[in-house]
Amino acid sequence: MSLPRLDVFTLSHNAAKWPLPSKVLLGCALAASVWLVGDTWLLAPARERLNTLETQAAALQQALTQNAGLADTVEGQARQAQAMQEQVAGLLRQLPGESDMPGLLEDIARLAAANGLVVEGVAVLDEQSQPLYVEEPLQLGAFGAYHDLAAFLSGLGGLSRIVTVHDVVLRSDGPLLRLDFLAKTYRSTLPSGRAGRAVEQRPRFVYDAAFLRDPFQPPTSQADHARGRPTRAPDLARKRGALEAVPVDRFEMVGTLSRGVQTFALLRAASGVHRLAVGDYLGPNHGRVMAIHAGHLELAELFPDEQGAWLERSRTLVLNVNS
Known part of the structure; x- marks a missing residue:
């Protein structure tokens, strides 16, 4: 059994005689066929390329954002490097050109x-x-x-x-x-004309031990490390005693001795026990005994400051009760 052959010419010729609803239905069928063929053969590859391009554009936009951030970072680092180079150059210009x-x-x-x-x-x-x-x-x-x-x-x-x-x-x-x-x-090592400029004076750290304790000494033997008060210069021509050649820290107070109205302090060093009265000198810093008490000895030491003036600093030697 053979199928009848579709005669397009006859179909199109007879379609002109169809009623309006049939014509509309035929037109919709033809339009759908055209859209399906066009979407399958023409628009699908274009749509795929569009999706690919959109993905590439998003990746490029992300890379652009990252590169912009890197550019800002590199610019900031370049400014920091330039500032450091200028600072190093300034320090080098402050170095003397000759040894001192x-x-x-x-x-x-x-x-x-x-x-x-x-x-x-x-x-x-x-x-x-x-x-x-x-x-x-x-x-x-x-x-x-x-x-x-x-x-x-x-x-x-x-x-x-x-x-x-x-x-x-x-x-x-x-x-x-x-x-x-x-x-x-x-x-x-710069040429002499570019070196040896004045050092820029900036605020510096100054160690102040007025309210700090010595971590190497027990609290009972802490010395007073106040800055000191201005005083007259000592008599540098005075003949120094034997106890003035020994640092005060090498002495420890071991007791007192009374003779009438006068009281002496007994200090022990490696060489033995020494007796001192008020007014006697002790240590290399022109230390002078100012007062003697049952439990401690008061000493005044003289120090030159950084400008050459003299300062007086009080010091206390505490009695060693275990001696």
Whole structure:
């Protein structure tokens, strides 16, 4: 059995005689066929390309946002790097063009005297050449109390020249502490016309032990480390006694002795027990006994400050009840 052949011409010719609803139905069928063919063969590839382009556009927009953030970060880092370069250049211009080691040694000796320290073992080491500057190191050792050593290091940071401290070693040496460290000062390798400018003065840290305790001493033996009050200079021509060559921290009060109306303090050091009265001198800092009580001794010591004036500082030696 064979199917009848579809005669399009006859169908289209007869369609003209169809009623209106049939014509509308036929037109909708033809339009749907055209839309289906067009969507399948023409619009689908274009729609796929559009989706791909939209995905690429979203990725590019995200990358653009990230790159904009990176650009801001790089710009900020570039400004920071430029500021650091300018700061380093300014520091290099402040370095002296010639060595001033004798002046530095004088400053160290002055700071040590101002804080009641004994400096020993000063060794000037070989210079170390760097690309933009020359290091001038020296090794130092100092004896003293904890607060005095801390004030000494703080004073090094306030000198007119740049001084840095390295390899700090602090250890106990009897009643005193020994501080060993490496100090470095610097000079510039720039031409003499570009080096040696004045150091910019900025606020610096100043160690103040007025309300701090010595962590290496029990609370009962803490010394008064107030800044001190101005006083007259001591008599430097006076002949010093034997007890003035021994640091005060090496003495301990072991008792008192009364003879009539006069009271003596008994102080013990490594060499034995010594008897002192009011007005006697003790220690290397022109210390003078001001008062003797049953439980403690009052001492006044004289120190030169950083400007060369003299300050008086009170000190108390507490009776060692276990002696």
